Amino acid sequence: MDMHNAFSQIVPPELVKTLRTAQRVTVLTGAGISAESGLPTFRDPMTGLWEKYRPEDLATPQAFRRNPRLVWEWYAWRRELVSQATPNAGHRALVTIEQHIPEFMLVTQNVDSLHQQAGSQRVIELHGNIRRTKCFDENVVVENREESEEVPPRCPRCGGMLRPDVVWFGESLPAQAFQTAVEAAVHADVFFAIGTSGTVEPAASLARVAQRFGATVVILNLDVKPLEAPPLYHINGRAGIVLPALVHAAWPE
Structure with missing residues (x-):
């Protein structure tokens, strides 16, 4: 042919x-x-540490307010997957x-x-973009932030919590x-x-x-x-x- x-x-x-x-x-x-x-897509079952969670229960402002460390660490895991993809x-x-x-x-x-x-x-x-970070309170993208032991890290301007610059359910x-x-x-x-x-x-x-x-x-x-x-x-x-x-x-x- x-x-x-x-x-x-x-x-x-x-x-x-x-x-x-x-x-x-x-x-x-x-x-x-x-x-x-x-x-993985949002419809794929999650694996490893995250298999007991549903994305819909983590990707919301309410989830972040309730447990910011959990949501930040889930996005850190997803960022790692993205960094390895081509x-x-x-x-x-x-x-x-x-x-x-x-x-x-x-x-x-x-x-x-x-x-x-x-x-x-x-x-x-x-x-949005998972590689960017923004302030949860001010809704402003934060560039060149210093590495921090805090999870999630804090906004250098106002001290509020940082979050991924992505659109969550309900936003x-x-x-x-x-x-x-x-x-x-x-x-x-x-x-x-x-x-x-x-x-x-x-x-x-x-x-x-x-x-x-x-x-x-x-x-x-x-x-x-x-x-x-x-x-x-x-x-x-x-x-x-x-x-x-x-x-x-x-x-x-």
């Missing part, structure tokens, strides 16, 4: 043509793309798409920086970031939702917004049933396989 036929079995030829001529592409990514780099072929394929599209925006629900590590330039972080998304994401969905020629369950609001509404404003919408994850009904595509597969195939088919080297 030649390469062209192999790729056309993975990605619909009509979608390849649409992507090749697109001027504006918006991508929404979720935990599925990071899972291919070995990072971008995969799906992340890298999105970088290539960005290089070919005049107006590109990558909106991510992930907090692991793997898109930036891969080389993506235009990234909106809807749920609002950063307003400016979400507004920018909505505008990118409104103006998209092609909108991808990759590795996201499509159930977490308000991010899940972005695909519907894009569809309403006339975008070709591509849902790529392992939970969907295949559907090829332009301008809507459901592709059941891994980002690390499907996205490189799409890139190779659209812009052969």
